[in-house]
Amino acid sequence: MAVIEVKNLGKNFNVKLKEKGFMGSMKSVFQPSYKRVEAVKGVSFEVQEGEVIAFIGPNGAGKSTTIKMLTGILYPDGGNVKVLGIDPTRQRKKLAYEIGTVFGQKEQLWMHLTPYDNFKFFGAIYDIPAEEVEKRISELNDIFELQDIMNTPVRNLSLGQRIRCEIAASLIHRPKILFLDEPTIGLDPVVKDNIRKLIKKMNKEYKTTIFLTSHDVSDIEKLCKRVIIVNKGTLVLDDTMENLKYHYLNKKIVELKLAQKIDFSNVDGIKVLKQKDKSIKLEVDLKKKSLSDVWKLINPDDIIDVNISNTPLEEIISDIYKGG
Amino acid sequence: MRKYLFIFKAELMSALQYVANILLHMITYFIVIIIFFYLWNYIYDDPTQLINGYSKTQMIWYVIITEIIWNIVSGRKLCRRICDDVKSGNIAYNMNKPYNYIGYILSSHLGEGIIKSLIYITFGIILGRVFLGAFPTLNVLSIVLVILSLILAVVIDTLFIIFIGLFSLYIEDANPLFWLYSKLILILGTMFPIEFFPEVIQKITTVSPIYVICYGPAKLFVDFNLNNALNIIAFQFIYLAVAFGLCGVLYAKGVKKLNVNGG
Known part of the structure; x- marks a missing residue:
């Protein structure tokens, strides 16, 4: 009712x-x-x-x-x-x-x-x-x-x-x-x-x-x-x-610590949020690229540490506020 | 009605926290009475002289009573409270409660006034006795009628100030309107009885709220007359209904214009 x-x-x-x-x-x-x-x-x-x-x-x-x-x-x-x-x-x-x-x-x-x-x-x-x-x-x-x-x-x-x-x-x-x-x-x-x-x-x-x-x-x-x-x-x-x-959590935040520096700047579906030497923070748009596609771009032996998280809800709401 | 009694009681309980503040305000009251005491002592040549029908003792008692009403009502504070409620949007928090805003403001202001009444009346009577040595002749009936008239005067004055305060729903600030109202009341009924003014002003004042708000009860106290008492109290009941009506109409129309932004 x-x-x-x-x-x-x-x-x-x-x-x-x-x-x-x-x-x-x-x-x-x-x-x-x-x-x-x-x-x-x-x-x-x-x-x-x-x-x-x-x-x-x-x-x-x-x-x-x-x-x-x-x-x-x-x-x-x-x-x-x-x-x-x-x-x-x-x-x-x-x-x-x-x-x-x-x-x-x-x-x-x-x-x-x-x-x-x-x-x-x-x-x-x-x-x-x-x-x-x-x-x-x-x-x-x-x-x-x-x-x-x-x-x-x-x-x-x-x-x-x-x-x-x-x-x-x-x-x-x-x-x-x-x-x-x-x-x-x-x-x-x-x-x-x-x-x-x-x-x-x-x-x-x-x-x-x-x-x-x-x-x-x-x-x-x-x-x-x-x-x-x-x-x-x-x-x-x-x-x-x-x-x-x-619907809105179709983006993942991937934080990588690598043995070698990799350039992701021109990869469709991946946005570089932060990069400092061999540490990089990426936003992966799952509609365009799956996480396995991302792994294919990296030599597994180069991965020292990895952290995958969801986009914080705060950011999602903030994007909606901005009309994103 | 029970809810308004609770509002009255809650404000009374809160006001008990501020007794020290009320006592400090007594200093101003004391100074005003002393000034009038010396002023009328200077004007009157001898205690038996009458000016406009008032003896020196009656004149000073008159001011003692009108100043008590003035201080119990504390109009400036009440008007500012309503204006601030409208300007800040606080009025919204009262509007979604199951009571009438006018009833709420009236009962809460009277609840606050009850402590003041007790203190001011006691202090005023002591002051009068000490300085004048005489007390107007009053029997039980006249005391009851004077007290009834005093209570009605305070309620009517409070309602008229609420009425003025509610203008802030229409204009940005109703405080200037209150300033005009308070000065009229102060000069035409509080400091001097209406008999002290030219006949035209006397006629206007007799049909104005001043007659029932300050002049009436003070006149009854200094020169009691049963016919006068019944006449004044009857007028007070008429004004009570008029004041309630005016507040109700102004609020009902004004609340539709309410513009509460933010938060």
Whole structure:
């Protein structure tokens, strides 16, 4: 069942233009001029119940604008949006009971209150009866292992502890969809990993649909089965993680340490990424050349060391961003 | 309603962390009252003299009360908060919660104001007693009505400032509008009762929010009259409804123009 349906979604902004310097500022007072920016252009996609989806793109791609339209914060200029069958702009309050949001760069918790008081607060905001709130707090306490920090004011928590509490607080009303915007930003690798495990656990235990935006490729790789990439306001890719890897991982990185220097510069399907004396780093396009073709170009006795790896996902995504 | 009480309570709990800040603000309040004390002492030749119907003691008590309202509301801070919320896009994080933004801002600001109210009212009454030695004659009913009128004044003033702050959804910065509003309130009702102004201004002020925000409750405190009290409180309820309505309309229309970029 589709929980998010987006058809030809569009959003434009009027951005005020100002010429440089003092005269430019004066002119903008008396003769303001505006530029129309198409932030989102005809984006369409669907998200199924229980999916963990990555919605990514470079800065200014239109992903935050899209999320804000999905959550009813911004009014679309064109197209249709239905989240859980609800029109977000017309029934924003109704939708708010069904979705949760976590913004890694913005704290939603009350900093002077303890996580426990915050959970009670959010319980009241979502009209959950007091006894039920207590039950859910104890449940979240177990899942997110919050017992040691439950009575510490949020302002005294580390960033990792705070994000754990942010996610727990966003689940108090058991949302059907959780929008996570950069949930692991600024966290160290160990804490990042913990947060990812929690997100997975929550998806499994509560069947929550996760809509994730992140610039951290590991978040996407470890959590999501499907990726949507937007760039310059348009959707450039909507595919499963498996297909993304299959179609785009047709390049291998081959690092060789040889006894003799070999020139690969004019070989079709091979790109020399780096060469220093007898050490060379190559990118082999498997559509044009197989690895066995590469070995045929080298005398096996000359191979001192070899390392073969996939193109990092980060590079693949970066290539897609650049339209590669 | 329960959720707004929780917002009120959460802000009250947070405000308890800032009691020291409130106490520091009392210094400014103390200086203002002292200035007015000496000013009116200089203007009045003798304690029995009446100027525009006010004795010296009544005049100073009037300023003590209006300054209490002014400080509890802390309008500049509230207006700046709304403008910053709109400019920075923070308003977005409130919009996807199941509460009304106006209700949220109102209850959170009043939650913060409750500690201030207790401190300012206590300090103001002590100050008045020490400097003036006299307390206006009030019975239980009049005390209840004055307190009700004070609470309504604070809520109405807060709503009007929210209304002004919401203009930042339409124009880039609503702070200049607040500056105009605050100066009008300061001169026409806070520092001087409306009887001190020409008749034309008095007539305009009587039908303006100033009548219910600062003049009304202070007048009741210094010169209580049941008819006046009922009249002022009735007007306050009308203004309460008007202020809520204005905020609702402005927000509903303005939110469609909201332009939140980035992050």
